[in-house]
Amino acid sequence: MSRDEFMDGLELAQVLPGPNILNLAIYCGQKVRGVPGAVAAFLGASIPPFAIVLIAGALYFKYSSNPYVHGGLRGCAVGALGLTLGNALELSWDERGDWVRIALLIVTALVVSIFKMPLLLVLAIFGGVGIGREYARTRKGKKPAA
Protein backbone atom coordinates (compact mmCIF):
# COMPACT_ATOMS: atom_id res chain seq x y z
CA MET A 1 0.00 0.00 0.00
CA SER A 2 1.29 3.46 -0.88
CA ARG A 3 1.57 6.30 1.63
CA ASP A 4 -1.19 8.19 -0.20
CA GLU A 5 -3.50 5.20 -0.02
CA PHE A 6 -2.88 4.89 3.70
CA MET A 7 -3.54 8.59 4.37
CA ASP A 8 -6.68 8.33 2.27
CA GLY A 9 -7.86 5.43 4.42
CA LEU A 10 -7.06 7.29 7.62
CA GLU A 11 -9.20 10.23 6.53
CA LEU A 12 -12.07 7.96 5.52
CA ALA A 13 -11.74 6.10 8.85
CA GLN A 14 -11.99 9.37 10.78
CA VAL A 15 -14.94 10.81 8.90
CA LEU A 16 -17.15 7.71 8.92
CA PRO A 17 -18.87 6.45 12.09
CA GLY A 18 -17.08 3.86 14.20
CA PRO A 19 -13.76 3.63 16.04
CA ASN A 20 -10.95 5.09 13.92
CA ILE A 21 -8.54 2.21 14.58
CA LEU A 22 -11.11 -0.41 13.65
CA ASN A 23 -12.13 1.45 10.48
CA LEU A 24 -8.51 1.90 9.46
CA ALA A 25 -7.78 -1.80 10.04
CA ILE A 26 -10.76 -2.71 7.86
CA TYR A 27 -9.56 -0.34 5.14
CA CYS A 28 -6.10 -1.90 5.13
CA GLY A 29 -7.54 -5.42 5.07
CA GLN A 30 -9.76 -4.52 2.14
CA LYS A 31 -6.93 -2.90 0.18
CA VAL A 32 -4.79 -6.01 0.55
CA ARG A 33 -7.32 -8.83 0.14
CA GLY A 34 -10.72 -7.35 -0.70
CA VAL A 35 -13.79 -8.06 1.41
CA PRO A 36 -12.34 -11.26 2.98
CA GLY A 37 -9.35 -9.16 4.03
CA ALA A 38 -11.71 -6.60 5.56
CA VAL A 39 -13.50 -9.34 7.49
CA ALA A 40 -10.19 -10.75 8.74
CA ALA A 41 -9.06 -7.27 9.81
CA PHE A 42 -12.37 -6.70 11.59
CA LEU A 43 -11.99 -9.94 13.54
CA GLY A 44 -8.33 -9.29 14.29
CA ALA A 45 -9.00 -5.80 15.59
CA SER A 46 -12.13 -6.57 17.59
CA ILE A 47 -11.64 -10.03 19.12
CA PRO A 48 -8.67 -9.19 21.42
CA PRO A 49 -10.32 -6.13 23.05
CA PHE A 50 -13.58 -8.09 23.31
CA ALA A 51 -11.80 -10.95 25.09
CA ILE A 52 -10.00 -8.58 27.46
CA VAL A 53 -13.15 -6.66 28.29
CA LEU A 54 -15.01 -9.94 28.92
CA ILE A 55 -12.38 -10.99 31.45
CA ALA A 56 -12.62 -7.54 33.05
CA GLY A 57 -16.42 -7.92 33.12
CA ALA A 58 -16.30 -11.36 34.74
CA LEU A 59 -13.92 -10.02 37.41
CA TYR A 60 -16.12 -6.96 37.87
CA PHE A 61 -19.25 -8.97 38.60
CA LYS A 62 -17.36 -11.33 40.88
CA TYR A 63 -15.50 -8.79 43.00
CA SER A 64 -17.14 -5.36 42.71
CA SER A 65 -18.89 -5.76 46.06
CA ASN A 66 -15.54 -6.14 47.85
CA PRO A 67 -14.98 -2.75 49.56
CA TYR A 68 -11.40 -2.36 48.29
CA VAL A 69 -12.31 -3.25 44.71
CA HIS A 70 -15.35 -0.99 45.01
CA GLY A 71 -13.18 1.91 46.20
CA GLY A 72 -10.65 1.26 43.46
CA LEU A 73 -13.35 1.25 40.80
CA ARG A 74 -14.83 4.47 42.13
CA GLY A 75 -11.38 6.04 42.03
CA CYS A 76 -10.79 4.81 38.47
CA ALA A 77 -14.16 6.24 37.38
CA VAL A 78 -13.26 9.62 38.84
CA GLY A 79 -10.00 9.46 36.86
CA ALA A 80 -11.85 8.58 33.65
CA LEU A 81 -14.15 11.55 34.28
CA GLY A 82 -11.07 13.79 34.54
CA LEU A 83 -9.76 12.42 31.23
CA THR A 84 -13.08 13.07 29.52
CA LEU A 85 -13.20 16.59 30.96
CA GLY A 86 -9.65 17.19 29.73
CA ASN A 87 -10.65 15.92 26.31
CA ALA A 88 -13.66 18.28 26.24
CA LEU A 89 -11.49 21.24 27.24
CA GLU A 90 -8.81 20.37 24.68
CA LEU A 91 -11.33 20.01 21.84
CA SER A 92 -13.10 23.25 22.83
CA TRP A 93 -9.80 25.14 22.99
CA ASP A 94 -9.21 24.15 19.36
CA GLU A 95 -12.40 26.07 18.47
CA ARG A 96 -11.27 29.35 20.07
CA GLY A 97 -11.64 32.42 17.90
CA ASP A 98 -14.66 31.09 16.01
CA TRP A 99 -17.69 32.25 17.97
CA VAL A 100 -20.25 30.58 15.74
CA ARG A 101 -18.67 27.18 16.34
CA ILE A 102 -18.34 27.83 20.07
CA ALA A 103 -22.03 28.83 20.25
CA LEU A 104 -22.93 25.70 18.29
CA LEU A 105 -21.04 23.42 20.69
CA ILE A 106 -22.51 25.09 23.79
CA VAL A 107 -26.06 24.80 22.46
CA THR A 108 -25.43 21.15 21.53
CA ALA A 109 -24.13 20.36 25.02
CA LEU A 110 -27.14 22.05 26.64
CA VAL A 111 -29.89 20.49 24.50
CA VAL A 112 -28.36 17.03 24.92
CA SER A 113 -27.75 17.32 28.67
CA ILE A 114 -30.93 19.16 29.66
CA PHE A 115 -33.52 18.38 26.99
CA LYS A 116 -32.21 14.89 26.16
CA MET A 117 -32.30 15.54 22.44
CA PRO A 118 -31.82 12.24 20.53
CA LEU A 119 -28.44 11.75 18.84
CA LEU A 120 -29.92 11.45 15.35
CA LEU A 121 -31.58 14.87 15.70
CA VAL A 122 -28.45 16.41 17.21
CA LEU A 123 -26.34 15.27 14.27
CA ALA A 124 -29.00 16.27 11.73
CA ILE A 125 -29.54 19.75 13.19
CA PHE A 126 -26.25 20.87 14.76
CA GLY A 127 -24.04 18.69 12.57
CA GLY A 128 -26.08 19.89 9.60
CA VAL A 129 -25.63 23.57 10.54
CA GLY A 130 -21.89 23.04 10.98
CA ILE A 131 -21.57 21.26 7.63
CA GLY A 132 -23.74 23.89 5.91
CA ARG A 133 -21.52 26.65 7.27
CA GLU A 134 -18.33 24.90 6.11
CA TYR A 135 -19.91 24.38 2.69
CA ALA A 136 -20.83 28.07 2.42
CA ARG A 137 -17.31 29.12 3.49
CA THR A 138 -15.74 26.81 0.91
CA ARG A 139 -17.96 28.21 -1.84
CA LYS A 140 -16.95 31.72 -0.91
CA GLY A 141 -13.43 30.57 -1.69
CA LYS A 142 -12.12 30.48 1.87
CA LYS A 143 -9.89 27.58 2.57
CA PRO A 144 -11.54 25.25 5.11
CA ALA A 145 -9.71 25.27 8.41
CA ALA A 146 -9.34 21.51 8.83
Place this chain on the structure above:
Amino acid sequence: MNATTSTALHILWTFGQLSVLGFGGGKGIIPQMHREAVVTYQWVSNDQFSQFYTIGKLVPGPTTIFASLIGYAAMPGRPYLGALLATIGMFVPSSIIMVIADTFWERFGESPWRPIISHGLGPAIVGLVWSSVWTISRGTAEGPVAYAVTAIVTLLMLRTKLSAPLLIALSGVVGIIALR
Protein backbone atom coordinates in the same frame (compact mmCIF):
# COMPACT_ATOMS: atom_id res chain seq x y z
CA MET B 1 -41.44 -13.81 21.80
CA ASN B 2 -39.84 -14.68 25.13
CA ALA B 3 -37.94 -12.29 27.38
CA THR B 4 -34.48 -13.43 26.27
CA THR B 5 -35.24 -12.95 22.59
CA SER B 6 -36.74 -9.56 23.17
CA THR B 7 -33.75 -8.40 25.26
CA ALA B 8 -31.42 -9.77 22.56
CA LEU B 9 -33.20 -7.74 19.89
CA HIS B 10 -33.21 -4.61 22.05
CA ILE B 11 -29.46 -4.95 22.56
CA LEU B 12 -28.78 -5.35 18.84
CA TRP B 13 -31.09 -2.48 17.89
CA THR B 14 -29.78 -0.10 20.58
CA PHE B 15 -26.09 -0.59 19.84
CA GLY B 16 -26.69 -0.91 16.10
CA GLN B 17 -28.20 2.59 16.04
CA LEU B 18 -25.33 3.98 18.09
CA SER B 19 -22.85 2.31 15.75
CA VAL B 20 -24.28 4.02 12.68
CA LEU B 21 -24.38 7.40 14.48
CA GLY B 22 -20.90 7.01 15.97
CA PHE B 23 -19.20 9.90 14.18
CA GLY B 24 -15.98 11.33 15.55
CA GLY B 25 -14.69 7.87 16.47
CA GLY B 26 -17.72 7.23 18.68
CA LYS B 27 -16.99 10.10 21.10
CA GLY B 28 -20.50 11.51 20.76
CA ILE B 29 -22.62 8.46 21.55
CA ILE B 30 -22.14 8.30 25.33
CA PRO B 31 -25.19 10.44 26.33
CA GLN B 32 -27.56 8.42 24.13
CA MET B 33 -26.02 5.11 25.23
CA HIS B 34 -26.62 6.16 28.84
CA ARG B 35 -30.21 7.13 28.09
CA GLU B 36 -30.97 3.73 26.54
CA ALA B 37 -28.97 1.48 28.88
CA VAL B 38 -29.70 3.24 32.19
CA VAL B 39 -33.02 5.05 31.74
CA THR B 40 -35.01 3.21 29.06
CA TYR B 41 -34.03 -0.45 29.57
CA GLN B 42 -32.42 -0.23 33.02
CA TRP B 43 -29.78 -2.78 32.09
CA VAL B 44 -27.22 -1.03 34.32
CA SER B 45 -27.17 1.63 37.07
CA ASN B 46 -25.60 5.09 36.79
CA ASP B 47 -22.58 3.88 38.78
CA GLN B 48 -22.15 0.76 36.64
CA PHE B 49 -22.38 2.80 33.46
CA SER B 50 -19.59 5.13 34.59
CA GLN B 51 -17.46 2.21 35.76
CA PHE B 52 -17.96 0.26 32.51
CA TYR B 53 -17.00 3.39 30.57
CA THR B 54 -13.88 3.52 32.72
CA ILE B 55 -13.02 -0.09 31.92
CA GLY B 56 -13.51 0.78 28.25
CA LYS B 57 -10.92 3.53 28.60
CA LEU B 58 -8.59 1.25 30.54
CA VAL B 59 -8.41 -1.70 28.15
CA PRO B 60 -6.57 -1.48 24.81
CA GLY B 61 -8.71 -0.77 21.75
CA PRO B 62 -11.77 1.43 21.21
CA THR B 63 -13.46 2.81 24.35
CA THR B 64 -16.87 1.86 22.97
CA ILE B 65 -15.97 -1.81 23.56
CA PHE B 66 -17.60 -1.21 26.96
CA ALA B 67 -20.89 -1.83 25.13
CA SER B 68 -19.96 -5.51 25.68
CA LEU B 69 -20.16 -5.03 29.45
CA ILE B 70 -23.60 -3.45 29.19
CA GLY B 71 -24.72 -6.44 27.10
CA TYR B 72 -23.16 -8.73 29.71
CA ALA B 73 -25.22 -7.07 32.46
CA ALA B 74 -28.37 -6.90 30.33
CA MET B 75 -28.68 -10.70 30.07
CA PRO B 76 -27.93 -12.08 33.54
CA GLY B 77 -28.93 -15.59 32.45
CA ARG B 78 -26.65 -15.57 29.40
CA PRO B 79 -24.04 -12.87 29.99
CA TYR B 80 -21.66 -13.99 27.23
CA LEU B 81 -24.44 -13.96 24.65
CA GLY B 82 -25.45 -10.46 25.78
CA ALA B 83 -21.85 -9.27 25.53
CA LEU B 84 -21.44 -10.78 22.06
CA LEU B 85 -24.68 -9.25 20.76
CA ALA B 86 -23.78 -5.81 22.11
CA THR B 87 -20.34 -6.01 20.51
CA ILE B 88 -21.79 -7.11 17.15
CA GLY B 89 -24.34 -4.28 17.35
CA MET B 90 -21.68 -1.75 18.28
CA PHE B 91 -19.04 -2.63 15.68
CA VAL B 92 -20.57 -4.46 12.71
CA PRO B 93 -22.84 -1.73 11.22
CA SER B 94 -20.12 0.97 11.16
CA SER B 95 -17.69 -1.59 9.72
CA ILE B 96 -20.08 -2.46 6.91
CA ILE B 97 -20.41 1.26 6.12
CA MET B 98 -16.60 1.47 6.01
CA VAL B 99 -16.35 -1.43 3.55
CA ILE B 100 -19.08 -0.01 1.32
CA ALA B 101 -17.58 3.48 1.38
CA ASP B 102 -14.15 2.15 0.45
CA THR B 103 -15.67 0.15 -2.40
CA PHE B 104 -17.53 3.06 -3.95
CA TRP B 105 -15.48 6.07 -2.94
CA GLU B 106 -12.06 5.94 -4.55
CA ARG B 107 -9.58 8.62 -3.49
CA PHE B 108 -11.73 9.97 -0.69
CA GLY B 109 -8.92 12.18 0.60
CA GLU B 110 -9.14 14.36 -2.51
CA SER B 111 -12.90 14.82 -2.24
CA PRO B 112 -13.91 18.41 -1.41
CA TRP B 113 -16.52 16.98 0.95
CA ARG B 114 -14.00 15.45 3.33
CA PRO B 115 -12.96 18.65 5.18
CA ILE B 116 -16.49 20.04 4.95
CA ILE B 117 -17.99 17.01 6.70
CA SER B 118 -15.26 16.38 9.25
CA HIS B 119 -14.80 20.04 10.20
CA GLY B 120 -18.53 20.79 10.01
CA LEU B 121 -19.45 17.99 12.42
CA GLY B 122 -16.81 19.23 14.90
CA PRO B 123 -18.88 21.54 17.14
CA ALA B 124 -21.72 19.01 17.50
CA ILE B 125 -19.23 16.28 18.49
CA VAL B 126 -17.47 18.53 21.02
CA GLY B 127 -20.86 19.52 22.48
CA LEU B 128 -21.65 15.81 22.83
CA VAL B 129 -18.32 15.25 24.61
CA TRP B 130 -19.29 17.94 27.14
CA SER B 131 -22.59 16.17 27.58
CA SER B 132 -20.64 12.93 28.12
CA VAL B 133 -18.76 14.61 30.97
CA TRP B 134 -22.12 15.43 32.53
CA THR B 135 -23.39 11.87 31.89
CA ILE B 136 -20.36 10.14 33.40
CA SER B 137 -20.33 12.47 36.41
CA ARG B 138 -23.78 11.21 37.41
CA GLY B 139 -22.31 7.83 38.29
CA THR B 140 -19.03 8.89 39.90
CA ALA B 141 -18.13 9.53 43.52
CA GLU B 142 -18.89 12.91 45.11
CA GLY B 143 -17.04 14.91 47.74
CA PRO B 144 -13.73 16.75 48.04
CA VAL B 145 -11.43 13.77 47.34
CA ALA B 146 -13.29 12.83 44.16
CA TYR B 147 -13.39 16.42 42.90
CA ALA B 148 -9.70 16.88 43.64
CA VAL B 149 -8.76 13.68 41.76
CA THR B 150 -10.88 14.75 38.77
CA ALA B 151 -9.23 18.18 38.71
CA ILE B 152 -5.71 16.77 39.06
CA VAL B 153 -6.24 14.14 36.35
CA THR B 154 -7.66 16.82 34.03
CA LEU B 155 -4.59 18.99 34.60
CA LEU B 156 -2.14 16.10 34.20
CA MET B 157 -3.87 15.00 31.01
CA LEU B 158 -3.63 18.50 29.52
CA ARG B 159 -0.14 19.36 30.76
CA THR B 160 1.82 16.09 30.72
CA LYS B 161 2.25 13.09 28.46
CA LEU B 162 1.14 10.56 31.08
CA SER B 163 -0.98 7.83 29.47
CA ALA B 164 -4.71 7.48 30.08
CA PRO B 165 -4.49 3.98 31.65
CA LEU B 166 -1.76 5.16 34.03
CA LEU B 167 -3.84 8.15 35.17
CA ILE B 168 -6.88 5.89 35.68
CA ALA B 169 -4.79 3.37 37.63
CA LEU B 170 -3.37 6.09 39.89
CA SER B 171 -6.91 7.38 40.52
CA GLY B 172 -7.85 3.81 41.42
CA VAL B 173 -5.12 3.73 44.09
CA VAL B 174 -6.50 6.95 45.59
CA GLY B 175 -9.95 5.34 45.46
CA ILE B 176 -8.81 2.23 47.35
CA ILE B 177 -7.48 4.48 50.10
CA ALA B 178 -10.10 7.20 50.24
CA LEU B 179 -13.28 6.25 48.33
CA ARG B 180 -14.20 2.85 49.84
